[in-house]
Amino acid sequence: MSDQPTKPIARTFSDPASIELLVLDVDGVMTDGSINIDDDGRETKRFHVRDGYAMKLWMRQGHHLAIITGRSGMALKHRLDSLGVPEGMVIQGSKDKSADLDLIMQRCGVSEERAACMGDDWPDLPMMRRVGYPMCPADAEPEVRSRCAYTAMRAGGHACVREAIAHLLGARDAYAPPA
Numbered sequence: 001m002s003d004q005p006t007k008p009i010a011r012t013f014s015d016p017a018s019i020e021l022l023v024l025d026v027d028g029v030m031t032d033g034s035i036n037i038d039d040d041g042r043e044t045k046r047f048h049v050r051d052g053y054a055m056k057l058w059m060r061q062g063h064h065l066a067i068i069t070g071r072s073g074m075a076l077k078h079r080l081d082s083l084g085v086p087e088g089m090v091i092q093g094s095k096d097k098s099a100d101l102d103l104i105m106q107r108c109g110v111s112e113e114r115a116a117c118m119g120d121d122w123p124d125l126p127m128m129r130r131v132g133y134p135m136c137p138a139d140a141e142p143e144v145r146s147r148c149a150y151t152a153m154r155a156g157g158h159a160c161v162r163e164a165i166a167h168l169l170g171a172r173d174a175y176a177p178p179a
Contacts, residue, residue: 013149014113014132016171021110022058023101023127024161026069026076028120029137032157045075051161052083058165061174064108065089068100070123098126118164120144120156135164 027033030051036044059065065085069076072092080090088107091100105115116133117124120140128134128147135150137160145151150167152160169175 016133016168018114019116019133019168021064021066021105021108021115022165022168023066023068023104023115023117023131025119025124026067027071028156029118030157030161032155043073043075045073046157047079048157048159050159054162054165055083059084061169064110066104067091068094068097068104068127070094097123098130101127101130116168118161
């Protein structure tokens with residue numbers, strides 16, 4: 001595969017104002033995709049504070065937030081705990097992101113049409129093809145970008161989640177800085 005732009009896939013997307021559930025991948029979306037391992041073999045991750053602020057705002061406004069990631073680690077658990085993401089809305093070590101999407105949608109009672117997903121790489125495509133509003137960071141793989149209703153201007157790990165949430169909330173006139 002090349003880095004040349006891929007012809008967009010013809011598809012009808014949901015209205016972003018109708019989205020009730022946002023599902024995020026982690027590596028390449030919430031992080032820049034780097035894997036940092038210290039001398040003792042411990043993995044660390046770098047998260048952007050603006051993403052966290054937006055994730056909390058999304059949940060405070062009554063929307064569902066879920067994480068589906070193929071990797072597992074305590075750094076992510078600590079970050080999500082600090083943001084108040086419910087444990088039942090986090091799936092680490094996913095072997096089948098599409099099946100895990102079914103589980104998340106069932107848990108919160110949201111249909112595919114009212115779900116959005118932000119992913120960056122091929123393993124995310126099965127769930128991104130199903131949701132009503134697929135999104136990706138600016139540096140997502142071309143095959144992913146070509147299937148998205150929204151591509152952020154920022155790269156993964158650099159507040160692209162904040163940008164995506166601002167887009168979704170802005171569509172319903174519910175995103176503004178505090179007065």
